[in-house]
Amino acid sequence: MQRASHQAESWLKVTRKGLYCEPGDFYVDPALAVDRALITHAHGDHARPGNKAVLATKETLRFMRLRYGKRAGHHLQAVTLGEVISIGPVKVSFYPAGHVLGSCQILLEYKGCRVVVSGDYKRRPDPTTLDFEVVPCHVFITEATFGLPVFEHPPVESELEKLTHVRTCFPERTLQVSAYSLGKCQRLIAELRRAGIDEPIYLHGSQYHHCEAYQELGVNLGELRSVESCLGETLKGAIVFAPLNVLFQDYADRILDPISTSASGWLRVRSKSFMGSCELPLIISDHVDWPELTQTIEEVNPEEVWVTHGSEEATIHWCRSHQRRAKALSLVGRGDGEE
Amino acid sequence: MKAFSLLLDCLSHASSDEAKIVYLRKYLQDVSASERGYAVGIVTRELNLPAIRLPLLKSRLLDRVDPKLFELSLSFVTDLSETMALLWPAIAEKPISLPDVVTRLNNAEKGEETAVVEDLLNHLPASKRWVVLKLVTARKKPIIAPRLVKAALARWAGKSSQEVAEIWPTLPPPYTELFEWLEGKGERPDVKGRAVFLPMQSAGNFDQTKLNQIKSQDFAVARKWDGLRVQLSSFEQETKLFTSEGDDITALFPDAVKLTTDNSVFEGDLVIVRDGEIQPANELQPRLNRKSATKKLQESHPARFIIDDVLILKGQDVRSRIYSQRYEDLEKYFGDQSNCKVTKTLPCLDEPTLLDLRKATTQERGVVGIRLKRWDAPYEEKNRAGCWLDWLNPPKEARLVLLYAEKGKGAMSPLYSEFTLGTLNQNDAGETLALPVGKSTFEGDKEELASINQWIENNVVERFGPVRSVNLGLVFRVTFGAVQPSARRKSGLILTSLSVEQVLWEESWIEATTRQELLGLMD
Numbered sequence: 001m002q003r004a005s006h007q008a009e010s011w012l013k014v015t016r017k018g019l020y021c022e023p024g025d026f027y028v029d030p031a032l033a034v035d036r037a038l039i040t041h042a043h044g045d046h047a048r049p050g051n052k053a054v055l056a057t058k059e060t061l062r063f064m065r066l067r068y069g070k071r072a073g074h075h076l077q078a079v080t081l082g083e084v085i086s087i088g089p090v091k092v093s094f095y096p097a098g099h100v101l102g103s104c105q106i107l108l109e110y111k112g113c114r115v116v117v118s119g120d121y122k123r124r125p126d127p128t129t130l131d132f133e134v135v136p137c138h139v140f141i142t143e144a145t146f147g148l149p150v151f152e153h154p155p156v157e158s159e160l161e162k163l164t165h166v167r168t169c170f171p172e173r174t175l176q177v178s179a180y181s182l183g184k185c186q187r188l189i190a191e192l193r194r195a196g197i198d199e200p201i202y203l204h205g206s207q208y209h210h211c212e213a214y215q216e217l218g219v220n221l222g223e224l225r226s227v228e229s230c231l232g233e234t235l236k237g238a239i240v241f242a243p244l245n246v247l248f249q250d251y252a253d254r255i256l257d258p259i260s261t262s263a264s265g266w267l268r269v270r271s272k273s274f275m276g277s278c279e280l281p282l283i284i285s286d287h288v289d290w291p292e293l294t295q296t297i298e299e300v301n302p303e304e305v306w307v308t309h310g311s312e313e314a315t316i317h318w319c320r321s322h323q324r325r326a327k328a329l330s331l332v333g334r335g336d337g338e339e
Numbered sequence: 340m341k342a343f344s345l346l347l348d349c350l351s352h353a354s355s356d357e358a359k360i361v362y363l364r365k366y367l368q369d370v371s372a373s374e375r376g377y378a379v380g381i382v383t384r385e386l387n388l389p390a391i392r393l394p395l396l397k398s399r400l401l402d403r404v405d406p407k408l409f410e411l412s413l414s415f416v417t418d419l420s421e422t423m424a425l426l427w428p429a430i431a432e433k434p435i436s437l438p439d440v441v442t443r444l445n446n447a448e449k450g451e452e453t454a455v456v457e458d459l460l461n462h463l464p465a466s467k468r469w470v471v472l473k474l475v476t477a478r479k480k481p482i483i484a485p486r487l488v489k490a491a492l493a494r495w496a497g498k499s500s501q502e503v504a505e506i507w508p509t510l511p512p513p514y515t516e517l518f519e520w521l522e523g524k525g526e527r528p529d530v531k532g533r534a535v536f537l538p539m540q541s542a543g544n545f546d547q548t549k550l551n552q553i554k555s556q557d558f559a560v561a562r563k564w565d566g567l568r569v570q571l572s573s574f575e576q577e578t579k580l581f582t583s584e585g586d587d588i589t590a591l592f593p594d595a596v597k598l599t600t601d602n603s604v605f606e607g608d609l610v611i612v613r614d615g616e617i618q619p620a621n622e623l624q625p626r627l628n629r630k631s632a633t634k635k636l637q638e639s640h641p642a643r644f645i646i647d648d649v650l651i652l653k654g655q656d657v658r659s660r661i662y663s664q665r666y667e668d669l670e671k672y673f674g675d676q677s678n679c680k681v682t683k684t685l686p687c688l689d690e691p692t693l694l695d696l697r698k699a700t701t702q703e704r705g706v707v708g709i710r711l712k713r714w715d716a717p718y719e720e721k722n723r724a725g726c727w728l729d730w731l732n733p734p735k736e737a738r739l740v741l742l743y744a745e746k747g748k749g750a751m752s753p754l755y756s757e758f759t760l761g762t763l764n765q766n767d768a769g770e771t772l773a774l775p776v777g778k779s780t781f782e783g784d785k786e787e788l789a790s791i792n793q794w795i796e797n798n799v800v801e802r803f804g805p806v807r808s809v810n811l812g813l814v815f816r817v818t819f820g821a822v823q824p825s826a827r828r829k830s831g832l833i834l835t836s837l838s839v840e841q842v843l844w845e846e847s848w849i850e851a852t853t854r855q856e857l858l859g860l861m862d
């Protein structure tokens with residue numbers, strides 16, 4: 001008998017615009033604007049502006065509207081988790097991926113074959129999003145951002161101890177945190193709150209708006225202030241967030257001798273942790289590390305693994321040496337950043 | 340060991356010397372007395388620990404991890420010991436203290452060291468595995484400069500760092516007596532008969548615009564040698580040689596400390612002398628990079644100590660005597676002792692000729708300018724109102740192309756930062772080649788260095804041990820002291836006091852300075 005996964009290649013294809021489901025005539029996380037898009041989560045390398053019809057969770061749609069305004073899509077349809085929607089002969093349903101608020105894996109079912117497009121995901125508990133759910137399938141499409149055995153994210157608690165230690169050493173200096181506006185920023189704030197840090201946290205505009213959206217969607221992040229709106233205040237000893245691409249020069253006269261901080265899974269490797277010349281590197285990520293990646297593949301137990309962005313080579317090697325079928329899927333438009 | 344691994348982590352990312360002092364001070368405050376001494380011995384690299392062979396340990400690791408995954412990991416991480424620390428499969432974590440680690444390593448029987456390290460790795464998380472591997476593959480360079488360690492100790496204990504610096508060299512790790520004194524539990528360690536290090540006076544820069552305000556008769560004028568400023572401290576029990584930061588380099592230069600002195604402290608320049616000629620300062624590097632001086636190295640790079648000052652003479656502190664008196668003391672004391680030489684002061688001249696004198700020294704090999712010392716000034720740690728002035732020959736500039744890159748020497752430096760640079764030359768066939776003319780350590784900002792490293796990783800041509808040869812492509816703007824002939828180099832030239840000023844990302848390598856142009860810069 002033929003493997004169910006074998007026929008998946010005939011209806012699910014990598015095209016110039018992204019991953020295309022032929023019988024349903026839709027794309028998942030397309031890199032260019034298309035007529036019908038299913039979106040796993042709102043990060044810029046997965047959710048693009050300009051699509052005609054968009055199917056995603058209400059949280060993802062909320063963030064897309066925040067980012068793109070009217071360009072978020074002509075027709076936005078919100079799905080609830082687990083709800084099965086038919087698009088032509090294809091059945092689609094969404095399950096939590098644990099990556100950022102609203103992030104999902106998308107299950108596609110066609111002619112008895114189940115394919116899970118997992119998008120970005122993680123397995124660590126995260127106070128700002130639902131836990132990843134194992135969805136049985138024939139083909140599991142996985143990211144491999146940290147697909148090398150050197151990547152093992154330490155417990156968040158030990159990273160926060162490091163942060164507390166550095167702040168104790170320099171109580172006067174401002175902790176200046178670089179983080180993506182969506183996801184990483186709120187996760188870090190939530191982890192700081194969990195560690196008992198309840199002082200007001202200062203945010204750059206775009207992060208402030210994303211946090212407001214989080215709070216409206218029911219995620220409590222404590223007292224937040226927009227840096228722009230409290231110009232008179234001293235930031236001595238405070239925690240200030242800004243997105244990666246925003247230079248802190250704007251606040252240079254208010255932040256003297258800051259402790260530059262960033263959080264990423266890449267920082268696990270020392271030679272890479274010098275790249276951004278940051279003083280407090282925190283090894284915290286919203287992607288699975290190597291043990292979680294391999295554990296997830298075992299738990300999902302698919303007939304075949306398709307590996308997208310990251311270190312495909314090591315992941316595929318691991319699969320094959322564990323008697324699993326695997327292949328690389330080169331999708332366009334995925335950077336090697338950590339969104 | 341948790342606090343120590345956190346300390347190393349913080350130190351390696353610290354943004355300033357002050358931050359390093361703060362971290363170390365906090366550490367001293369937080370940990371137990373039994374840990375402090377070892378930790379300080381490790382960060383200064385004064386504590387002796389057995390060295391192990393990484394390849395042996397690597398083969399033990401490969402018994403336990405997939406070789407292909409190991410290779411892929413290594414090519415990503417690039418540093419072998421870090422890759423091993425990250426990949427080593429821990430069996431069960433156990434609390435192991437720093438003194439435990441040190442004792443177990445030092446008590447290991449000969450040949451058993453690798454097994455002891457393996458056992459430690461089996462029971463530690465990755466960050467601590469990295470620390471253990473750093474301990475046993477340690478290189479000479481301190482993790483943090485001894486000057487900062489002394490400052491942190493002094494601040495922690497509320498003592499003067501001068502006092503700490505004086506006692507420091509007389510005690511070996513784990514510095515039990517020093518810590519007892521610092522904590523107020525013991526007497527100040529007795530330094531009688533031991534080689535002390537005294538804080539050294541430094542020179543300011545001569546301001547050429549004030550040339551006509553200077554009375555040259557007020558100054559002793561001497562050649563400024565292209566060497567390393569050192570202090571020789573010789574007492575009944577021992578003789579030691581220190582750098583200006585107080586690093587003990589006695590073991591590296593036995594040929595320079597041979598001289599017989601009694602209860603005295605001298606100061607001067609350490610230089611390499613070959614065929615009667617003083618060599619550029621970078622010839623000292625091969626000797627500074629070792630743990631000890633081999634006979635071969637002493638023959639190929641013979642070191643000499645050129646003395647120009649005295650702080651203690653036959654047990655008497657002469658620092659309050661003025662320089663004309665101290666200089667007289669020196670000449671009287673040394674006469675014609677072998678192995679060392681008192682620097683000759685140059686004839687007293689009128690102001691305009693001071694300039695000629697400085698210029699004349701550019702012709703001399705191993706000289707980087709002139710040093711002026713006020714005849715009537717006592718020896719003082721603080722260089723009050725320009726009593727000592729260095730008038731260096733102005734640096735020359737060139738654009739050189741990167742040929743080889745090597746990772747930094749410090750344990751904390753996983754980046755390529757030592758660069759061999761070349762000049763362009765046409766061979767007989769009319770092809771343009773690049774020939775090495777010197778080596779320099781990059782001291783610019785970390786971000787720039789990271790970009791350079793990215794470039795190097797994309798342009799590696801060949802590997803020779805730790806050295807990478809790269810494609811011709813990256814051009815640096817450099818400054819240097821002088822162009823000197825060097826028979827040992829294919830280019831026939833060497834640039835002294837070479838220092839990288841800037842990366843010229845836009846510049847094509849074909850526009851780099853040619854050998855012919857460098858010859859023109861020779862004095």
Ligand SMILES: [Zn+2]
Binds near residue numbers: 043046120338
């Ligand atoms: Zn993402």
